[in-house]
Amino acid sequence: MSAANLRSSVSGAAQDAATVTSDTVTSAADSATGHSIKLLTFNTWGLKMVSKHRKARLRAIADELAGYSAAIPIPGYESLMINETPEQGKQYDVVALQEIWCKEDWDYIVSRCSQAYPYSRIFYSGIIAGPGLAILSKIPIESTFLYRFPINGRPSAIHRGDWYVGKSIAITLLEPISEDTAPIAIMNSHMHAPYALKGDAAYACHRACQAWDFSKMVNLYKKAGYAVVVVGDLNSRPGSLPHKFLTVETGLVDSWEQLKGKQDLQALSKMEPLEQLRYGCTTCDSFLNTWRSYLPTESACRLDYALIDPSRLKTTDAGPRFTKRLPGIGSFSDHFAYACNLNLLSNRRTTDVETGDETPSKRDIQLQKYASYEEMIQCISSYRVVAKRQKFLRGVHFVISILLLIGALVVTTFTSNRAAWSSIFWVFFAVVVSVTGTIDGLISFLFGRKEIRALHEVEEEVSCAQKHLQGLLDVKKR
Known part of the structure; x- marks a missing residue:
């Protein structure tokens, strides 16, 4: 269905804001017969007691998706609001959300959007x-599946929380919208965050390992005949190793680049904020976002994606959404949303689809994969040194804690006779040593071993793929 027809149907349903009927479900059916879907992905920044104005912002997001907007354009940047009408939220067929971490926020979203989006699912994993990850859909959900990343930060990084929430891939299989198009697999994820551009705090190896696993899941569903769409906050810039795994390794293309062509990231960093958003769809760290306006303009980047299978899907429109501001609060989230319109190509279609750039040859793709494998093996090798060192130091701390505990018990027997009050100090000292030593011991012997073995497993997988590809390249050289 065309955007104009869908806009018309939704506008008719919204004329009486007090009564929303089943017209939205009918609209979804009409959209399906048009062989296209409209997709939105949005990192909502919903951390409890951390995110500012969380409750008000998440409710405003739900209201916007339900078609009731109280937001206003950014002063002086009204031209950003192209296609962002009060009814825009109800026009999406699928909405993929990240950072929905409070049950009351999700309950409100489901209640507010139940008529606009009758099908919904939130995913559960991790300790906290x-x-x-959550999804709203007008298209019936056939089944869902959650894959939890085995390599995902450290339990010692309590202040970061990635390990505790259990970063995952939330896979949602939608019912086919027509007989001659492939069923759709929405793979929504929020990969491990970078807390620095370089060094151990960048968690580059963790994201690369996650992207490697991600690529295997994508290829499985592609072979099963699904039109795969990878969405979410992937915390990886275009051209990075995780981005290569999710594109070169899988054959997926960036929907934004399919429509606009590849981006010159250096030129993008020198542009004005408005041009960055228009040219590069900089959904993260944009100066125009009130929660990130303290950052320099060159920090703006694109971390929110919709990666699609070009043999089954084609991008017809795309751009940032939720760029407006809430009076008295600011931007909806610390990210802008990303939306795209995707045409589903007929299963009978055999011609190649334009990807926004010249299609590389098969050999070029193989060489790119080989280079990615080399980079991955080096990345794992470098991080393994860090992982082993941390495991060793925590093990040493555990052993030292045992010795200190024994020493504290011995010292207490001597000092208590001379100064009874000192016993309180030594008891407190023993408790602290016991707790911290035990925690570090568990992290060393349980998590440390698990992480090193998981890294070794990924390394073996990459090496196996590299050897196979080396054989193919050698054959072609003869």
């Missing part, structure tokens, strides 16, 4: 709150 879950991965924060």
Whole structure:
């Protein structure tokens, strides 16, 4: 269905804001017969007690998706609001959300959007709150599946929380919208965050390992005949190793680049904020976002994606959404949303689809894969040194804690006779040593071993793929 027809149907349903009927479900059916879907992905920044104005912002997001907007354009940047009408939220067929970490926020979203989006699912994993992944859909959901990343930060990084929430891939299989198009697999994820551009805090190896696993899941569903769409906050810039795994390794293309062509990231960093958003769809760290306006303009980047299978899907429109501001609060989230319109190509179609750039040859793709494998093996090798060192130091701390505990018990027997009050100090000292030593011991012997073995497993997988590709390249050289 065309955007104009869908806009018309939704506008008719919204004339009486007090009564929303089943017209939205009919609209979804009409959209399906048009062989296209409209997709939105949005990192909502919903951390409890951390995110500012969380409750008000998440409710405003739900209201916007339900078609009731109280937001206003950014002063002086009204031209950004192209296609962002009060009814825009209801026009999406699928909405993929990240950082939904409070049950009351999700309950409100489901209640507010139940008529606009009759099908919904939030995913549960991890120790605290879950991965924060959720989906709203007008298209019936056939089945869902959650894959939790085995390599995902450290339990010692309590202040970061990635390990505790259990970063995952939330896979949602939608019912086919027509007989001659492939069923759709929405793979929504929020990969491990970078807390620095370089060094151990960048968690580059963790994201690369996650992207490697991600690529395997994508290829499985592609072979099963699904039109795969990878969405979410992937915390990886275009051209990075994780981005290569999710594109070169899988054959997926960036929907934004399919429509606009590849981006010159250096030129993008020198542009004005408005041009960055228009040219590069900089959904993260934009100066125009009130929660990130303290950052320099060159920090703006694109971390929110919709990666699609070009043999089954084609981008017809795309751009940032939720760029407006809420009076008295600011931007909806610390990210802008990303939306795209995707045409589903007929299963009978055999011609190649334009990807926004010249299609590389098969050999070029193989060489790119080989280079990615080399980079990955080096990345794992470098991080393994860090992982082993941390495991060793925590093990040493555990052993030292045992010795200190024994020493504290011995010292207490001597000092208590001379100064009874000192016993309190030594008891407190023993408790602290016991708790911290035990925690570090568990992290060393349980998590440390698990992480090193998981890294070794990924390394073996990459090496196996590299050897196979080396054989193919050698054959072609003869």
